[in-house]
Amino acid sequence: MDFGYTDEQRQLQETLLRYIAKEYGFAERRKVARSDLGYSPGHWQAFADLGVLALTIPEAQGGLDGNAIDTMIVMEALGRGLVLEPYLSTAVICGGLIADAGSEAQKASLLPAIGGGELVMALAHYEPGARYELNHVAATARADGGGYVLDGVKTVVIAGSQAHRLIVSARTSGDARDDAGVSLFIVDRDAAGIGIRGYPTQDGARAAEITLTGVRLAADALLGAAGRAMPVIERAIERGIAALCAEAVGVMSALNDATLEYLKTREQFGGPIGRFQALQHRMVDMFIAAEQARSMAIMAGVGVGSNDAAERHRTVSMAKALVGQSARFVGQQAVQLHGGMGVTDELIVSHYFKRLTVINTTFGDADHHLGRVSDLLLAT
Amino acid sequence: MDLHYTEEQQAFRREVRAFIAAKLPAPTRDRIASHKHLNPDDIRTWQRILCERGWGAPGWPKAAGGAGWDPVQRHIFEEEYVNAGAPRQLDFSISMVGPVIIAFGTPAQQQYFLPKILTGEHWWCQGYSEPGAGSDLASLKTRAERKGDHYVVNGQKTWNTLGQYADWIFCLVRTSTERRPQEGISFLLIDMKTPGITVRPITMLDGGQEINDIFFDDVKVPVDNRIGDENKGWTYAKFLLGHERVGIANVPRSKRMLKRLKEIAREERANGRPLIEDARFRDRIAQVEIDLTALEITLLRVLSAEREKRAPGPEGSILKIRGSEIGQAIYELTMQACGHAALPYLPEALDDGWSGVPVGGAHAPAAALEYFNHRKTTIFGGSNEIQKNIIAKMILGL
Numbered sequence: 001m002d003f004g005y006t007d008e009q010r011q012l013q014e015t016l017l018r019y020i021a022k023e024y025g026f027a028e029r030r031k032v033a034r035s036d037l038g039y040s041p042g043h044w045q046a047f048a049d050l051g052v053l054a055l056t057i058p059e060a061q062g063g064l065d066g067n068a069i070d071t072m073i074v075m076e077a078l079g080r081g082l083v084l085e086p087y088l089s090t091a092v093i094c095g096g097l098i099a100d101a102g103s104e105a106q107k108a109s110l111l112p113a114i115g116g117g118e119l120v121m122a123l124a125h126y127e128p129g130a131r132y133e134l135n136h137v138a139a140t141a142r143a144d145g146g147g148y149v150l151d152g153v154k155t156v157v158i159a160g161s162q163a164h165r166l167i168v169s170a171r172t173s174g175d176a177r178d179d180a181g182v183s184l185f186i187v188d189r190d191a192a193g194i195g196i197r198g199y200p201t202q203d204g205a206r207a208a209e210i211t212l213t214g215v216r217l218a219a220d221a222l223l224g225a226a227g228r229a230m231p232v233i234e235r236a237i238e239r240g241i242a243a244l245c246a247e248a249v250g251v252m253s254a255l256n257d258a259t260l261e262y263l264k265t266r267e268q269f270g271g272p273i274g275r276f277q278a279l280q281h282r283m284v285d286m287f288i289a290a291e292q293a294r295s296m297a298i299m300a301g302v303g304v305g306s307n308d309a310a311e312r313h314r315t316v317s318m319a320k321a322l323v324g325q326s327a328r329f330v331g332q333q334a335v336q337l338h339g340g341m342g343v344t345d346e347l348i349v350s351h352y353f354k355r356l357t358v359i360n361t362t363f364g365d366a367d368h369h370l371g372r373v374s375d376l377l378l379a380t
Numbered sequence: 381m382d383l384h385y386t387e388e389q390q391a392f393r394r395e396v397r398a399f400i401a402a403k404l405p406a407p408t409r410d411r412i413a414s415h416k417h418l419n420p421d422d423i424r425t426w427q428r429i430l431c432e433r434g435w436g437a438p439g440w441p442k443a444a445g446g447a448g449w450d451p452v453q454r455h456i457f458e459e460e461y462v463n464a465g466a467p468r469q470l471d472f473s474i475s476m477v478g479p480v481i482i483a484f485g486t487p488a489q490q491q492y493f494l495p496k497i498l499t500g501e502h503w504w505c506q507g508y509s510e511p512g513a514g515s516d517l518a519s520l521k522t523r524a525e526r527k528g529d530h531y532v533v534n535g536q537k538t539w540n541t542l543g544q545y546a547d548w549i550f551c552l553v554r555t556s557t558e559r560r561p562q563e564g565i566s567f568l569l570i571d572m573k574t575p576g577i578t579v580r581p582i583t584m585l586d587g588g589q590e591i592n593d594i595f596f597d598d599v600k601v602p603v604d605n606r607i608g609d610e611n612k613g614w615t616y617a618k619f620l621l622g623h624e625r626v627g628i629a630n631v632p633r634s635k636r637m638l639k640r641l642k643e644i645a646r647e648e649r650a651n652g653r654p655l656i657e658d659a660r661f662r663d664r665i666a667q668v669e670i671d672l673t674a675l676e677i678t679l680l681r682v683l684s685a686e687r688e689k690r691a692p693g694p695e696g697s698i699l700k701i702r703g704s705e706i707g708q709a710i711y712e713l714t715m716q717a718c719g720h721a722a723l724p725y726l727p728e729a730l731d732d733g734w735s736g737v738p739v740g741g742a743h744a745p746a747a748a749l750e751y752f753n754h755r756k757t758t759i760f761g762g763s764n765e766i767q768k769n770i771i772a773k774m775i776l777g778l
Binding site (some may be wrong): 004005009275284302318370373375376 | 381382383384385386389414452556642659665669671673674678680682684685688698702768769771772775776777778
């Protein structure tokens with residue numbers, strides 16, 4: 001049993017936190033959020049130069065062969081800085097999908113480009129009406145003369161407007177909500193028949209509605225085995241959930257720092273408001289919630305690497321449920337303790353709160369994952 | 381980062397498990413398994429058995445006769461004895477007065493008391509709270525007046541646990557009123573057989589009598605039985621707070637109770653189906669399981685830090701708060717699972733040898749009693765509100 005980081009991991013954490021503190025302050029973040037792209041190619045390249053983008057890419061493709069704990073460290077730091085760059089979708093989810101399921105040629109062409117900062121990617125999977133159900137795929141991929149033709153609609157694709165390439169899920173067989181028959185395809189954003197309607201999300205990040213209308217793909221666009229993508233998608237989403245848990249821990253810890261500082265400096269009734277017990281106990285509850293969330297993020301970070309799928313589902317859902325609950329509590333109470341300032345755009349507090357709210361919903365909210373843990377009780 | 385126990389720790393677990401399986405007296409095990417009341421002898425005998433193996437005090441250093449285990453080993457030991465249905469050792473003896481005597485006692489006190497704690501010959505209880513000094517412990521008024529080589533003690537202690545079986549009591553007493561309340565307190569060790577001590581049990585809400593008032597009426601205590609310096613008792617008492625992290629969260633006990641809750645939810649029926657198929661109830665079990673899992677990992681983080689002699693992080697302070705809240709939630713759900721069968725008040729069903737027919741399942745007679753009994757856990761040892769005051773002040777700097 002060991003909860004410590006290696007020297008390399010500690011170094012990674014320090015380097016990244018230093019970069020964010022120096023280069024990614026609140027004013028800079030606001031600028032990035034308001035830019036056309038919604039992320040900064042300059043910061044993206046800096047992350048590549050720091051080795052962050054290549055961290056979890058296999059050595060064979062020029063990466064650093066890192067694990068989920070390394071991802072956890074990065075995500076927590078990105079959370080502290082409310083970093084908008086599409087690290088989760090590009091490096092964690094799509095990078096992971098390609099490393100898991102890609103052919104040698106796909107790995108060789110895509111992974112070094114991700115690591116080098118030249119390629120932004122997004123997973124276009126969720127569909128209207130699917131809510132959080134991963135096997136709800138109605139988009140179709142019809143075999144057509146050695147290649148495929150894709151039709152369908154994908155909704156709230158994170159980083160969908162920013163990605164140079166998409167990984168799209170579509171059915172090569174079966175009915176919507178069948179596990180079998182789902183396949184993955186690598187699609188260029190400029191391919192004929194693709195429509196991308198980008199927009200900001202509540203937290204200032206970007207997403208898109210994506211339509212596929214008779215999109216013609218060559219056979220080598222297929223990622224992994226045809227019809228057997230569900231376990232690969234599940235695993236990628238689980239990796240994403242573990243990463244989001246770590247990010248939420250970073251956000252919560254920064255938000256608790258900010259709130260504690262406010263309690264010590266904001267004066268009312270002739271002294272700092274932190275001398276009032278009602279507020280002290282609330283702050284303690286927020287602190288407890290964040291520590292419990294950190295424990296679960298660690299469990300998810302370690303557990304997501306397991307090859308036991310059932311154990312992985314359970315671990316990840318337990319973590320997402322508790323982290324979502326903690327995130328909601330810490331976010332709401334931080335706003336409350338900041339009073340009127342908490343509901344303004346001017347303070348970073350409301351931005352942390354909005355990011356936590358988005359994290360709770362992404363890939364299934366606390367209730368959804370609580371339900372999954374609950375239903376597993378029937379099986380055991 | 382690795383959440384698995386090392387091979388060495390797993391071997392230690394096997395050794396502990398084998399020992400308990402071989403040595404735990406069957407009647408004790410059966411009483412615990414069936415949620416019957418324990419006899420004091422169950423605890424004394426088990427203490428003697430552990431002592432013979434060299435495990436009488438898991439956390440004490442070897443030089444003091446302890447097992448010298450690190451915090452993770454002690455947690456493993458706790459898991460194993462809880463799962464095997466062995467009694468918890470007396471916290472007041474092993475985890476509280478023992479470490480104080482080791483840290484601050486004279487050689488004579490150490491030589492006399494420590495071996496008797498280890499063998500179970502001395503059963504210790506605690507004299508801290510008073511009717512007018514609960515959360516505000518430093519305002520305690522029980523007086524100890526110096527008369528030559530003795531103190532004469534007068535006053536009343538309350539919320540004393542299991543003092544009716546105790547041989548000795550460690551007490552905080554007032555020896556000075558001149559300075560701040562904290563600076564006039566001394567730490568005395570008092571033989572319960574001393575004339576002038578009266579123990580009066582308090583009937584608690586579950587009908588049990590595990591708690592007492594203790595009255596001191598001109599009780600003569602040798603000055604040699606004082607720990608450390610006069611008027612420095614508050615320092616020694618504070619040493620106990622936060623000294624002991626292992627066991628404070630009660631994670632192994634809660635895990636065992638959660639397992640039982642799931643079993644009960646499979647046995648009980650609702651709408652002609654097992655209760656566990658009722659999603660509303662099942663979700664509540666899932667929630668408490670998630671909360672308990674988070675607490676367990678938090679505990680392991682704390683114990684690992686202590687083991688590696690890293691300064692324990694602030695997360696240590698949350699163990700008592702969350703541990704008590706989660707434990708209470710499990711007992712409450714267990715009672716709820718029983719439905720109407722939780723209502724009959726049949727405390728005799730928990731007496732050993734009771735051969736009556738319970739109402740409802742075998743688990744039902746204890747369900748409400750345990751729910752009521754465990755309301756104490758968020759109150760004792762510094763109420764959870766006091767714990768939050770401490771975290772606000774010591775950790776958050778408010």
